[in-house]
Amino acid sequence: MNTVEKTTSKGAADTVADSLSVAIHEHRLAPGTKLGEDEIGEIFSVSRTIVRSALQSLAHQQLVDIQRNKGAFVARPSLREAREVFEARELLEPRTARSAAMHATPEDVDLLNLHIREEHDALAAADRGKALRLSGQFHIDIARIADQTTIAAFIEALIARSSLIIALYWRRQAALCESVAHHDLVSAIATGDGDRAEELMRSHLVDLHSALDLRDAPETAGSLRDVLQL
Amino acid sequence: MNTVEKTTSKGAADTVADSLSVAIHEHRLAPGTKLGEDEIGEIFSVSRTIVRSALQSLAHQQLVDIQRNKGAFVARPSLREAREVFEARELLEPRTARSAAMHATPEDVDLLNLHIREEHDALAAADRGKALRLSGQFHIDIARIADQTTIAAFIEALIARSSLIIALYWRRQAALCESVAHHDLVSAIATGDGDRAEELMRSHLVDLHSALDLRDAPETAGSLRDVLQL
DNA sequence: GCACGCATCATTGTATACAATCATGTCGGC
């Protein structure tokens, strides 16, 4: 049901990586946070070998930044990267939404509705982090439904980085994640309306993009600001 | 000059990963080949720790397939994956070529011409593997020139997998890699003709795609066939 | 009082040792 089946014996490293990944997605781990190997190893009761493997995995999808002889840190996407990530999403996701609308089965639609409900519940419980993560999960679900594994993997990576970007550059304080957009998307997908799904996804991403402050923040001031907000 | 600068101290694992990656790209390591940890460690005179790290890195970009308690093998993309990879390339690369035509500097064009020359030389020297690798490198160069790091990384991953796909499903025996297509592309990029670059890239990829035998090969017969060709 | 250099310490990089799992080949039974 999840990303990896239990039956294939997931491996301890993946468990650690998943936990860290979720924590980052839920904004419980802020960009720039140092991820010490011993520290994490103690938390999960595994050796540094496992932690190291997990961190390398996260580094590969650019969720963490490993600096040689310095350690691993939760990544801080630059403005440039932020722009690129959203440009890439705007290129890939609308087409994927269209494809999802074509391929979706009733069970797929049920799954999407379930996830929307969970997202809504999290928001009602004032669990902003969880709502944010589920919001991203929704986009990944759509990519999965579209039955394009390769592109779905790309989108998954982009959404992961989007979470970091939102943590760094989010502007609108309240009224985030208007899940109404997601709801409309599901209805378009449920009725197999590819055109509408594509357009809804496009405008949804433009909305998201425009809710970020990607204009001219100083590239290097990040570390300072980070210290202050701690 | 390469993917990673020497000055940042590349790390032994990356060296091993790069060597293996090149070997795969040059079809010196066939899909399905077992990559034993001790074996590789002895070749490069490093411990299994390093080898393991390198293999995990390659696994993440799906160049090798790691099966728990079984080992690492050069990946064998399925027909489905092969189709998806080329569909994704056809989605991403034409637009990237257009962007490259817009951004290319004279030095960029020089670099492309240099690489085409190297490719031609390799072909003249009957070094089919090297020519193939350089042919892929050419596409990566274009993505780099397009100045879209994120998408360039995706394309790089797709080209890596394309190399495996070509190894498995290539149909036309002779007359491969008509570098004339690359040459035309460079001229379009050099003159800043985005439309033409986009169209040339699109047709080049369609050519490539159609030179593969992706029709109905049995998904599971691979292992058998592999044994026979050894 | 400030700055530079050095020593100490903490953390990461790598190698090796041990444990667990899977593959292979042999032996016994049918």
Next chain:
DNA sequence: GCCGACATGATTGTATACAATGATGCGTGC
């Protein structure tokens, strides 16, 4: 003679020990 169970060997998974590098803080000299 063929099939299955078991034992042995090889290979991978994990933990730990050692080495190397970077960070911190103190002391000395100016």
